[in-house]
Amino acid sequence: MNDFIAARSQMALSLGFHIVYSCIGMVMPVFMAISNYKWIKTKDPVYKNITQAWSKGVAIFFATGAVSGTMLSFELGLLWPKFMEHAGPIFGMPFSLEGVAFFIEAIALGFFLYGWNRFNKWFHWATGIVVGVSGVVSGILVVSANAWMNSPAGFDYVNGQYLNIDPIKAMFNDAWFSEALHMTIAAFAATGFAVAGIHALMILRKKNVNFHTKAFKIAIVFGAVAAILQPLSGDLSAKGAAKRQPAKSAAMEANFHTVEYSPLLIGGIPDTVNKTVSYGIAIPGLLSFLEHDDFKTPAKGLDQIPRADQPNVPVTHYAFQLMVGIGMFLMLIGLIYLFALWKKRAWLVQNWFLKLFIVATPLGFIAVEAGWTVTEVGRQPWIIQGIMRTSQAVTPMPGIHYSFYLFTFVYFTLSVAVIFLLDRQIKMVPELYDVK
Amino acid sequence: MLYVVILFLFFAIVLYFLLGGADFGAGIIELFTSNNNKSRTRRTMYQAIGPIWEANHMWLIIAVVIMFVGYPVIYSEMCTYLHIPLLIMLMGITARGTAFSFRNYDAIKDDRMQALYNHIFVYSSFITPLFLGITAGSVISRQIDPGATDFLTAYIFSWFNWFSVAVGFFTVALCGFLAAIYLIGEAKEQFDVKRFTKKAIIMNAAAVGFGGLVFLAAEVEHVHLAFWIFGNPVSLTAVIAASLSLVLLWYLLRKGKTNVIRLLAAFQVTMILIAVGYRHFPNIIMVKGGHNLSLLTDHAPIKTIDDLGWALVIGSFFIFPPLIYLFYSFQRKKE
Numbered sequence: 001m002n003d004f005i006a007a008r009s010q011m012a013l014s015l016g017f018h019i020v021y022s023c024i025g026m027v028m029p030v031f032m033a034i035s036n037y038k039w040i041k042t043k044d045p046v047y048k049n050i051t052q053a054w055s056k057g058v059a060i061f062f063a064t065g066a067v068s069g070t071m072l073s074f075e076l077g078l079l080w081p082k083f084m085e086h087a088g089p090i091f092g093m094p095f096s097l098e099g100v101a102f103f104i105e106a107i108a109l110g111f112f113l114y115g116w117n118r119f120n121k122w123f124h125w126a127t128g129i130v131v132g133v134s135g136v137v138s139g140i141l142v143v144s145a146n147a148w149m150n151s152p153a154g155f156d157y158v159n160g161q162y163l164n165i166d167p168i169k170a171m172f173n174d175a176w177f178s179e180a181l182h183m184t185i186a187a188f189a190a191t192g193f194a195v196a197g198i199h200a201l202m203i204l205r206k207k208n209v210n211f212h213t214k215a216f217k218i219a220i221v222f223g224a225v226a227a228i229l230q231p232l233s234g235d236l237s238a239k240g241a242a243k244r245q246p247a248k249s250a251a252m253e254a255n256f257h258t259v260e261y262s263p264l265l266i267g268g269i270p271d272t273v274n275k276t277v278s279y280g281i282a283i284p285g286l287l288s289f290l291e292h293d294d295f296k297t298p299a300k301g302l303d304q305i306p307r308a309d310q311p312n313v314p315v316t317h318y319a320f321q322l323m324v325g326i327g328m329f330l331m332l333i334g335l336i337y338l339f340a341l342w343k344k345r346a347w348l349v350q351n352w353f354l355k356l357f358i359v360a361t362p363l364g365f366i367a368v369e370a371g372w373t374v375t376e377v378g379r380q381p382w383i384i385q386g387i388m389r390t391s392q393a394v395t396p397m398p399g400i401h402y403s404f405y406l407f408t409f410v411y412f413t414l415s416v417a418v419i420f421l422l423d424r425q426i427k428m429v430p431e432l433y434d435v436k
Numbered sequence: 437m438l439y440v441v442i443l444f445l446f447f448a449i450v451l452y453f454l455l456g457g458a459d460f461g462a463g464i465i466e467l468f469t470s471n472n473n474k475s476r477t478r479r480t481m482y483q484a485i486g487p488i489w490e491a492n493h494m495w496l497i498i499a500v501v502i503m504f505v506g507y508p509v510i511y512s513e514m515c516t517y518l519h520i521p522l523l524i525m526l527m528g529i530t531a532r533g534t535a536f537s538f539r540n541y542d543a544i545k546d547d548r549m550q551a552l553y554n555h556i557f558v559y560s561s562f563i564t565p566l567f568l569g570i571t572a573g574s575v576i577s578r579q580i581d582p583g584a585t586d587f588l589t590a591y592i593f594s595w596f597n598w599f600s601v602a603v604g605f606f607t608v609a610l611c612g613f614l615a616a617i618y619l620i621g622e623a624k625e626q627f628d629v630k631r632f633t634k635k636a637i638i639m640n641a642a643a644v645g646f647g648g649l650v651f652l653a654a655e656v657e658h659v660h661l662a663f664w665i666f667g668n669p670v671s672l673t674a675v676i677a678a679s680l681s682l683v684l685l686w687y688l689l690r691k692g693k694t695n696v697i698r699l700l701a702a703f704q705v706t707m708i709l710i711a712v713g714y715r716h717f718p719n720i721i722m723v724k725g726g727h728n729l730s731l732l733t734d735h736a737p738i739k740t741i742d743d744l745g746w747a748l749v750i751g752s753f754f755i756f757p758p759l760i761y762l763f764y765s766f767q768r769k770k771e
Contacts (some may be wrong), residue, residue, distance in 0.1 A: 054466050056541045056543070059537055059540075060537060060541050062537075062540065063533055063534055063536070063537035064534055064537075066493070066533060067529055067530040067533040067534060068530070068697040069497075070493070070496065070500075070526070070529055070530075070533075071526050071529075071530060073497060073500045073501065073504075073525055074500065074515070074522055076504065077511050077512060077514070077515030078519050078522060078523065080514045081511075081512035081513075081515050083502050083516070084508055084511060084512055085508045085509055085511075086508070087508075087511040088505050088508035088511065088736065089505060089506075089508055089736030089740040090740070091735055092501070092504060092506075092740065092744065093505070093743055093744075093747065094738075095501050095504070095505060096501050096502075096505055096744055096747040096748065096751070097503040097747055097751070098495050098501075099494070099498050099751070100747070100751030100754060100755060102497065103491065103497070103498070103751075103755050103759075104754055104755060104758065105761050106491045106493075107491050107755070107758045107759050108495050108758070110491055110756075110762050110764060110766075111765075114766065119765075120763070136701075137661045141603040165507075165736075165737045165739055165740055166739060167739065167740050167743045167744075168743060189697065211586060237610075239583025275738065346604060363733070395515070395516055395519065396516065397516060397519050397590075397591055398587060399587075403523060404525070406523075408528065410530060414530075414534060417534065417538065421538060421541065421542055422544075424542060424543045424544045425543045427543070428543035428544060432543070
């Protein structure tokens with residue numbers, strides 16, 4: 001494994017790990033605050049128990065997310081020193097603000113976790129809200145920094161020099177809004193379905209049904225609403241990508257040829273040598289419509305982009321198909337849930353219904369990883385779109401593959417540890433939280 | 437605004453050293469506590485740092501962000517030539533942070549898993565400040581050699597030298613000292629007060645010993661440490677102030693003034709950082725061949741520095757009041 005590939009793999013691994021923990025870390029506090037609100041309002045001790053059980057989960061995820069975030073802030077420099085040397089002053093603004101937001105989140109979490117029965121209950125509740133809000137704000141800021149890599153702004157690039165730097169303009173680059181919106185909704189959908197799925201499994205097993213039913217409901221309402229909204233933000237993101245990153249857009253669709261009435265491709269196996277796609281379903285004109293709002297204008301294909309500036313087409317295409325497929329499925333079962341809530345309450349306790357949500361447990365996060373793959377692999381070979389190539393940014397230090405093996409080991413161990421701890425949390429629910 | 441940014445960087449480093457350092461020290465104290473008393477130490481420690489735990493480590497993030505936004509060239513240089521010690525430090529931070537949370541939030545408190553968390557926690561509490569100190573020592577050691585062509589000179593000897601390693605152990609001793617002094621005030625029983633006092637004495641002696649070694653190693657590696665510290669009135673005053681406050685600290689400790697001695701310990705460490713930092717300010721990285729990277733010249737474009745300065749100033753209005761209230765309320769509620 002050469003150093004460049006090792007560095008990219010390590011970065012992908014680190015971000016792929018961190019993204020899960022940060023999604024949960026920003027969404028779970030919101031669930032926790034809602035359950036706490038219900039406890040204060042209804043005085044039903046089940047809600048207090050759910051709040052406390054979830055807050056332990058938040059503590060575990062926050063700690064893991066905080067350390068993996070700390071690692072990332074160093075890895076940016078350890079692996080991509082040339083990138084940070086030039087990009088740091090330009091896209092650093094959201095990172096500075098994120099440092100502040102993250103700090104506030106840590107303070108508020110200290111109040112919330114250790115503050116039961118110590119403070120006024122509404123003050124305590126508000127600290128939980130602050131954890132959630134600052135978590136979401138942190139997420140938006142980090143994504144805005146990533147958006148800058150896709151859509152560089154706030155400087156003039158003249159003869160290899162980065163001049164007239166404006167960090168505020170860089171932060172509010174063209175892609176920040178659509179990317180931040182898409183990621184935030186994705187975090188709510190993925191976490192909502194994951195949490196709901198685990199509680200659904202417990203209901204199916206007839207364990208602490210009352211506790212798990214109430215917890216399920218809070219999580220799934222968020223998951224369902226987010227999943228239904230997501231295609232709208234996805235459309236916004238896709239239009240943005242088509243405009244700013246035609247290579248990424250074409251790779252997502254495996255669109256090799258620029259033609260009028262460009263078809264939207266569903267599935268399919270791209271062949272990069274012969275520039276064909278087999279086994280896909282093509283819907284004529286739809287891609288043109290999604291990109292340009294009319295069926296005729298051609299969508300830019302890979303034939304108009306130099307070979308050296310193209311990303312890996314199969315990876316981008318498969319990841320995109322996976323993300324969209326899962327997104328559609330989650331939207332569908334989200335609609336089923338809301339329909340059941342409205343018209344068919346009897347469904348809510350039936351086995352087939354619960355099983356549907358158990359199946360969906362990991363799907364949201366798989367879609368998040370796939371989406372992340374689309375945006376990162378799709379941007380290659382650039383680390384700053386159109387400005388700096390990823391290969392120019394990598395550290396000169398040899399032997400990065402050892403570092404990659406080490407990180408793989410660490411993240412694998414941490415993942416196993418977190419799953420182990422969550423399993424033990426769930427096992428202890430009857431003992432700790434049974435209302436006699 | 438440049439000086440505002442430098443001030444924040446200095447504050448973030450000092451606060452991380454004091455608060456994060458005391459956290460590391462608590463783990464170091466636990467490491468050097470006999471098995472019979474380990475759980476007592478752990479209980480005291482958990483009460484002391486539980487609520488403020490995550491916040492204490494945010495100072496590192498603030499310092500890193502200031503570095504890569506405000507001083508990208510310096511950050512990139514450090515990350516390249518000190519890749520390995522930084523990596524080990526990161527592993528330490530990860531192992532430590534997760535082990536600490538896991539041992540408190542594991543729903544089942546069985547001995548086997550708790551013992552595992554404890555092991556990871558105490559050893560990483562030792563490793564992390566060691567490599568933090570090594571990194572800090574390396575940047576002023578003149579051993580970083582951008583002209584190096586072989587792996588060992590470029591990436592190993594940049595930090596694996598007598599001076600850097602001595603600074604690493606000195607840092608560990610200081611962290612242990614800070615924690616022991618802090619824990620004296622947290623202990624509820626006379627027995628624990630005595631134990632932590634004894635630990636403070638040992639750590640104090642260790643700090644003095646390793647401090648001496650740092651000077652010795654500096655001579656071996658041709659680092660002009662003695663000149664930096666004794667060759668100018670500000671550093672000299674800081675050193676004298678630190679020494680006098682140490683005497684005062686031990687005197688007040690016998691009187692049981694636990695809050696005053698905490699401040700004195702913090703004061704000492706701050707003085708040490710000023711004594712070392714003052715003479716070679718604004719140079720922050722000194723590389724082989726006499727070239728230095730300076731906080732006053734090697735910064736990001738001034739527009740970035742201005743925006744960063746404002747972000748930090750405005751951010752601190754959001755951070756300090758709740759942070760101080762957090763410290764205050766958990767101190768008060770315990771009494």
